[in-house]
Amino acid sequence: MILMGVSGCGKTLIGRKLAEKFKCQFIEGDDYHTIENKHKMKKGIALTDEDREGWLFSLKDRLSQSIEQVFVSCSALKKSYREILCKHPYETIFIHLDVSKDTLETRLNDRKEHFFNPSLLRDQLNTLEVLHGGENGFSVNSDQDPKKIIADILYKLNDEKYALH
Numbered sequence: 001m002i003l004m005g006v007s008g009c010g011k012t013l014i015g016r017k018l019a020e021k022f023k024c025q026f027i028e029g030d031d032y033h034t035i036e037n038k039h040k041m042k043k044g045i046a047l048t049d050e051d052r053e054g055w056l057f058s059l060k061d062r063l064s065q066s067i068e069q070v071f072v073s074c075s076a077l078k079k080s081y082r083e084i085l086c087k088h089p090y091e092t093i094f095i096h097l098d099v100s101k102d103t104l105e106t107r108l109n110d111r112k113e114h115f116f117n118p119s120l121l122r123d124q125l126n127t128l129e130v131l132h133g134g135e136n137g138f139s140v141n142s143d144q145d146p147k148k149i150i151a152d153i154l155y156k157l158n159d160e161k162y163a164l165h
Contacts, residue, residue: 001018001069001070001071001072001092001093001094001095002071002072002073002074002076002082002085002092002093002094002095002137003015003018003071003072003073003074003095003097004074004075004076004077004082004094004095004096004097004137005075005096005097005098005099005128005142006075006077006099006104006121006124006125006128007075007104007108007120007121007124008099008103008104008105008107008108008121009097009098009099009104009142010097010099010107010142010146010149011029011073011074011075011097012028012030012073013146014095014097014142014146014149014150014153015028015071015072015073016071017146017150018071018150018153019070019071021150021154022069022071024068024069024070024071025066025068025070025071026070026071026072026073027059027062027063027070027071027072027073028073029055029059029072029073029074029075030073032055032058032059032062033055034054034055036051037051037052037055041120044119044120046120046123049078049080052081053084056074056081056084056085057084059072059074059085060084060085060087060088063085063088063090063092064088064089064090066090075124076094077124077127077128077129078127078128078129079129079132079135082094082135086136091136092136093136093137093157094131094135094136094137094138095137095138095139095140095153096130096131096137096138096139096140097139097140097142097149098130098139098140098141098142099141099142099143100143101121101125103142103143104121104125105121108121138156140152140153140156
């Protein structure tokens, strides 16, 4: 499962908690960015599709190696990025953590020692393509308490469409 959304939406926090609950591995997507990508973002330079390509393929390769359920944090901002991430033999469910711009700005400004420059938020919001009807996934409101976010995700994952138990 891939927790997706713009920076500051809670992908890492919620992904770690879900992995703990399901007793499976959590993969931090940021760990797969190149040093060059991290430097660009720290300087407030938006990544291009070309910059993201190697990162997405590295994550896809990592997912291909997984033989058990994993939770991954990855912005997966565009449908084309999500298509790359699905090119492996296992089912991928996208969980879009949808959050208001005000909450995002607060979270990003409070976050310390992270390479993502808060000035890039507007670019990410403009780049974000919400999940389309044909994609395997759903959105949850991430403006709320993490316990409520997790409860909402678990409720949706219990739907027979996703068949997780």
